[in-house]
Amino acid sequence: MLILPTIASQQFRATQARPWDIMFLVSEVAAGAMQGHFAAELYADTRKRRALVLQCAKAILTSRWGWLWRSSEALQFIVIRSDQGTIGAALASTVRDADGLQIMTIEYVVVDSGFRRLGVGEALVRDLLEKATQGDQKVVCYCTPKSQGMQRLLRQLGFVRTQKVHALNVGDSKLLLPARWSWRP
Numbered sequence: 340m341l342i343l344p345t346i347a348s349q350q351f352r353a354t355q356a357r358p359w360d361i362m363f364l365v366s367e368v369a370a371g372a373m374q375g376h377f378a379a380e381l382y383a384d385t386r387k388r389r390a391l392v393l394q395c396a397k398a399i400l401t402s403r404w405g406w407l408w409r410s411s412e413a414l415q416f417i418v419i420r421s422d423q424g425t426i427g428a429a430l431a432s433t434v435r436d437a438d439g440l441q442i443m444t445i446e447y448v449v450v451d452s453g454f455r456r457l458g459v460g461e462a463l464v465r466d467l468l469e470k471a472t473q474g475d476q477k478v479v480c481y482c483t484p485k486s487q488g489m490q491r492l493l494r495q496l497g498f499v500r501t502q503k504v505h506a507l508n509v510g511d512s513k514l515l516l517p518a519r520w521s522w523r524p
Contacts, residue, residue, distance in 0.1 A: 351459050353466035355402045356416040356428065361395040363418070364428040367449035375485035377447070394446075395430060417466055419459050426451045427459035431467050433476060443471045445480040448489060460492055468496065468522065481517040490520070498522045 356364075365388055371377045380387050398416035413434075419427040427450040433443045445467055450459045471478045482490050484504055502519035 351419045351427070351457075351462035353417040353419055353429070353463055356395065356399055356418045358396070358399060360416070360418045360425050360428060361392055361399075363425040363451075364395060364416070364430065364447065364449060365391055367428070367451070368447055371449060375483055376489075377483070391430075394432075398430065415467065415470065417463060419462055421454070423453075426454040427463055429463040429467060433474070441474055441476040443467065443474075443476045443478045445478065448480075455488070460489070461496070464492060464496060471522075478522040480520045480522075482520060483517045490518075493520045493522075496522070 368377055368391060369388065372379055372383075378387075394414060395416050398414035401414060402416070413432065415429075415431045415433070417429050418425050427448075429448045430446045431443050432446055433441055435441055445464065448460050448463050450463075468478060478498075479501075480489075480493060480498065482493070490500075498520040499522070500518055501521045504518045505516040507516065
């Protein structure tokens, strides 16, 4: 059993996402992209948002009927709901590296603005870490400099920053590669 320090006082429970949760995740990611928490193209490029919708749909279908999808990548889409509806969501992918080690990447963690700093994000990440522990997986997450709250949460849950933000000059513009955070059970 995974034992991590408790950060928030309120208890939330993550469950498998349903089709109606996709729009919550996509709209929160688009809003976060506008603020610099995610890659800007997730706001501006409809193809990127469609790809995110398809990832979520694949995760839902795989969780319900895993035998339908045989892939080298496993997806998990989890949510937390309240009386008002979906208040938090997370999407993670798991792949095997060249050495056979399973690596879970926490792709997105989003929380409704009215429920931030109450432990929703913590509950989502804890649920993913619990699943990673059962599968003996390494866990990584990438954060932009604007995602200070997520970085604090990762630090408190035992993640270590293993790569700083890198800036690449591409033509006349600058591309920021997010910092990498790693966790190992």
